[in-house]
Amino acid sequence: DAKTTQPPSMDCAEGRAANLPCNHSTISGNEYVYWYRQIHSQGPQYIIHGLKNNETNEMASLIITEDRKSSTLILPHATLRDTAVYYCIVRATTGANNLFFGTGTRLTVIP
Amino acid sequence: DAGITQSPRHKVTETGTPVTLRCHQTENHRYMYWYRQDPGHGLRLIHYSYGVKDTDKGEVSDGYSVSRSKTEDFLLTLESATSSQTSVYFCAISSRSVAGLQETQYFGPGTRLLVL
Numbered sequence: 228d229a230k231t232t233q234p235p236s237m238d239c240a241e242g243r244a245a246n247l248p249c250n251h252s253t254i255s256g257n258e259y260v261y262w263y264r265q266i267h268s269q270g271p272q273y274i275i276h277g278l279k280n281n282e283t284n285e286m287a288s289l290i291i292t293e294d295r296k297s298s299t300l301i302l303p304h305a306t307l308r309d310t311a312v313y314y315c316i317v318r319a320t321t322g323a324n325n326l327f328f329g330t331g332t333r334l335t336v337i338p
Numbered sequence: 339d340a341g342i343t344q345s346p347r348h349k350v351t352e353t354g355t356p357v358t359l360r361c362h363q364t365e366n367h368r369y370m371y372w373y374r375q376d377p378g379h380g381l382r383l384i385h386y387s388y389g390v391k392d393t394d395k396g397e398v399s400d401g402y403s404v405s406r407s408k409t410e411d412f413l414l415t416l417e418s419a420t421s422s423q424t425s426v427y428f429c430a431i432s433s434r435s436v437a438g439l440q441e442t443q444y445f446g447p448g449t450r451l452l453v454l
Contacts, residue, residue: 261442270428270445271381326443328380 249315361429369432
């Protein structure tokens with residue numbers, strides 16, 4: 228699976244949109260982009276995933292560039308409860324089943 | 339949230355003793371996973387299961403064994419616990435899309451294990 232690069236930390240004001248970037252320049256054609264987050268001491272929580280089209284669900288939006296080498300997770304109205312470590316993961320639909328989490332981005336939502 | 343529970347949630351044990359952690363799901367998913375999470379290492383896969391009695395090793399399987407006698411339960415056993423196995427252990431289950439092209443893993447709340 229392709230590796231990802233994320234900034235180690237970001238701050239966001241409460242109520243504003245949080246935009247978390249991820250670079251995955253070696254992504255292959257069959258690899259999906261997944262986003263998870265982990266709030267302190269809890270299990271990782273699935274947020275969203277996509278292949279090449281932008282995706283939106285009740286939690287977030289995922290914007291994938293046309294060349295698929297980078298993506299951005301958008302939390303439209305960040306709350307204090309969104310403070311967490313956010314992981315961008317790319318993986319193929321076949322092959323190894325585990326998710327490579329990396330170090331992620333620690334997002335701090337500031338009141 | 340996916341119906342995943344882990345037991346115990348916390349455990350303290352002594353070096354050399356056997357320990358069994360349990361993961362229970364109510365989603366009837368085929369795939370189940372055991373990860374450990376340590377500072378500086380992220381999550382690492384220990385073992386996984388792709389069906390009843392079907393298991394395979396992950397990247398850090400030494401010192402661990404697993405069993406899956408029924409769909410809903412996946413057990414992780416530390417045969418003889420060591421201090422290096424002090425960690426937070428997460429179970430995950432996997433759902434696949436109808437077309438089988440996408441796989442999303444959902445995680446349990448974790449078990450904190452301290453080996454003294």
